[in-house]
Amino acid sequence: MLIGEVARRSGVSTRMLRHYDALGLVRPTGRTVGGYREYSAEDVRRIFHVESLRSLGLSLKQIARALEDPAFTPSDLVGDLIRWTEDRLEREQELLGRLRAVDASAPTGWQDVLRIVELLQGLGSSSAARRQQAVLAPPEDVPVPAEVLAGAVLSEADPHVAGALRWALARSGGDAVATLTVGLRSADVDVRRRAVRAIAELPEAPGAAAALADALGDPDPTVRDHAALALGRRGATAAVPALLAMVVTGSHDVDAAEVLAALAQDWESADRIATALLDALAAHPADPAVRIRLTQALVELPGPAAEQALRRLARDGDPTVALVASAFVAVRAEQSPEAEAEVDPDSSPDERA
Structure with missing residues (x-):
């Protein structure tokens, strides 16, 4: 089978097949009289093996070792691939969050984009003082999207920065309850505590009362207490048992x-x-x-x-x-x-x- 037909049947480009040949990864078994590559059925099966391993994220070097070394076991490599993939997904989620933050700020020019990126970098700083400064003194004329503040609230462990974030969130006028409600469902009790405190300081936000009512059933007493006090101050008698x-x-x-x-x-x-x-x-x-x-x-x-x-x-x-x-x-x-x-x-x- 000549290289063109192999490319059509396998979906692998002729350029990539030549690259495999040059690396010694898949070398055609024979050559025609005119010197063209001729692939056997076994060669084609090896091409499909290569493509299957590439789909898992293995490099060509790792694929060559997997196919040639009988002692090569997949368990450690697959474990590494899982960790690398998780790291990559986390980075991509961070990038997606930044892009959404830029979009929510409705930039009118690249200067606006640069200012919101500067703000996001400040919020992501390892220095609590810099994070607090980013909240209290954002770059000039940069409206901080409520979703950005809500996400920062859920991850902020420093009490002073967290207080500044809740203060800014309450004054942002944006709809952050949806993001905070996701935090109320977190398996991490600290995240749920941060979420309920932030929602408690958004008295007029749509959905806040419903989120607080759900929090009355939280297994953590601190979450229940914050929810009960906030609901009771809103006049909700459903909070009476928790208050008692x-x-x-x-x-x-x-x-x-x-x-x-x-x-x-x-x-x-x-x-x-x-x-x-x-x-x-x-x-x-x-x-x-x-x-x-x-x-x-x-x-x-x-x-x-x-x-x-x-x-x-x-x-x-x-x-x-x-x-x-x-x-x-x-x-x-x-x-x-x-x-x-x-x-x-x-x-x-x-x-x-």
Whole structure:
């Protein structure tokens, strides 16, 4: 089979077949009377073997060794190829991210492109100080795309730079929630924590509330706490169970109690939250620290249910809890003189109204 026919059947160019011949990788078995290369069936099979190994990313030198050296085992080489491919894909993903950032900045000329590249280089610096400077003092007239800031937030370990990034992100006006929501699904708990903190500082962004609601089910308590506080400050009652859990565990319990009080804007809401706090008190009869935190949360609530609960706790069997509750009853009485009137704890809501 002459070289032209081999090229047509194999899909390998005649130029490449000559190159294989020159390297000794695939030499035709014979020559015609006129001196043309003549390939046997075995030669063609070897060409297909070469092309198969090239498709895996092997160099021609590695292919020659694989085909000629019986002791050559593929396991180590394939492992190296996997690592090289992963590295190449990572570099290409970084390049794709940069290209998208340039495109999102809507450059009007090459000077704009150079400025956004300068910004990206600053954000990718190994120096935390330079990264922070890139966030707080970007090149002149360079709008920083929200997606770029969101991606930087998810990977930023330095707390000062992370704070600057969240500040810039909240003021960018761009849609970064989609990028941050991807971070909320990361297997890396640190990435999820960075994502939820950033979303919490985007109160008006579309999709932020839904992302935070999903984060209430996160296995990490820190992620759940940030989501609960942010949702509660938005007026979402779905955060109440998580906020109660924060009071019980003592995780940001003061903040959680303040948010619960803010959610208790009417007596009906206040009564429901007070009832939940009382249920939590009943579930922890022998833990004074938990009971004191729950008692302190009750004092923040308006309405008769919280008032009744505190008066009952003033007679609690735990002297510390009783003392704290009594002090709070006195404080409430001073702040609201009409509250000094005794309320019958067994009266109905209609009678209390």
